[in-house]
Amino acid sequence: MEIKPLADRVLVKPAPAEEKTIGGIIIPDSAKEKPLQGEVIATGNGTKDEEMVVKQGDTVLYGKYSGTEVEFEGVKYLIMRQSDILAILK
Numbered sequence: 001m002e003i004k005p006l007a008d009r010v011l012v013k014p015a016p017a018e019e020k021t022i023g024g025i026i027i028p029d030s031a032k033e034k035p036l037q038g039e040v041i042a043t044g045n046g047t048k049d050e051e052m053v054v055k056q057g058d059t060v061l062y063g064k065y066s067g068t069e070v071e072f073e074g075v076k077y078l079i080m081r082q083s084d085i086l087a088i089l090k
Helices: none
Strands: 009-014 037-043 058-060 068-072 075-081 087-090
Touching: 037 075
Parallel strands: none
Antiparallel strands: 009 037, 009 075, 037 058, 058 087, 068 075
């Protein structure tokens, strides 16, 4: 089974949060800054008004509060509209 986004939606796998320590103190997961980039896993077909620009395998930057978090087979993903993506990293 797989996830196939509809219309102008994109399935993104967020980059892992960086491990940071401050003076030997490990910061817990709940206090870590969420990553704002990830890899496009799948895209919808677009709409008649919006052509899909991003494609599978692209590394993208997205807004801090973009998308809906989904967990599938133990892996966390974000589903968001293409318009929530700010840039494609090359």
